[in-house]
Amino acid sequence: MRKPEFIYVSYIETTPERLWEALTSSDFTKRYWWNTSVVSDWKVGSPFSLLLNGQTTDVGEILEADRPRRLSYSFHHILNEAARKERPSRVTFVIEPHGKLVKLTLTHHDFAEDSVVIDGISKGWPAIMSSLKSMLETGAPLVIPLDALFIAELDEVYRS
């Protein structure tokens, strides 16, 4: 059987540089990603973490950083106990100019066997990527409550 992977392609009216900034700057991510901060110096080998309202949800390491074309990090969800026990997966963004637009390809792959995070990330990424596109094209992110996505790993966040 083929290894599971999650691929999401989006076409956005923006520039590769703005899109890179939107993926790597907390000023942007806090607006379209449920007040999530992205913390890293974006150098290969450096640590990476996602903080939701100040609470660390995911950690990893920068594996590739070729601004503004390609960004890859390992991804280890640490909030939920079952997810914390499995080895990290990997997230890769590929940014390509496409005429006057930008084609963004997100691949979340290299999951542990029987990974418990696939369900959650498959629900989360389309909402995050949709809100990112709205923010870059209209100036306003989407208003999607996190609990509308029913991500089991974030139960604790929903309750708090």
Add this chain to the structure above:
Amino acid sequence: MKSDNFKPAIIYTIYIASTLDKVWQALTTAEFSRKYFSGLAVEAELKVGGAFIVRTPDGSVHIGGEVIECDPPRRLTITWNVNWPGLIEKLGPTLVTYEIEQAGGAVKLTQIQSHDRPIDDDILSGGRQGWPAILSSLKSVLETGEALVIKMEPPQRMLAALKKMGIATP
């Protein structure tokens, strides 16, 4: 037609700042589809058993189908058969479902392409390439009023696979 034996092969979810009704209209009327779907005109007779047709700008039928489920503005299932000689005989019918739901202040649109038999990845590459472009542009039309101009190369991998099966492609 029974749709129970169809399995999802491609699923794409996109969230849009819009209303359920507007997303439904965008999916089912030529006025909208011409903007975001490479100039193609969607004509849907919105009742079970009604005709579903997608025409090229010269008026010829590109996709022919039938409405299988129709629950405006929440759910539409149609057969989506590209009008290439031999295609339906060799691949069977293609089913497309749109689910439209409210998600807070946004609308969640889920598009599902299903088949009643295993379909080769080379052939599915056409839909995997096409749907994100079509639905990215649909989202932009609804949010900004302007469609995206997405210049797509022909889906070479899919066309080569279809040709190998003896399906006549343009």
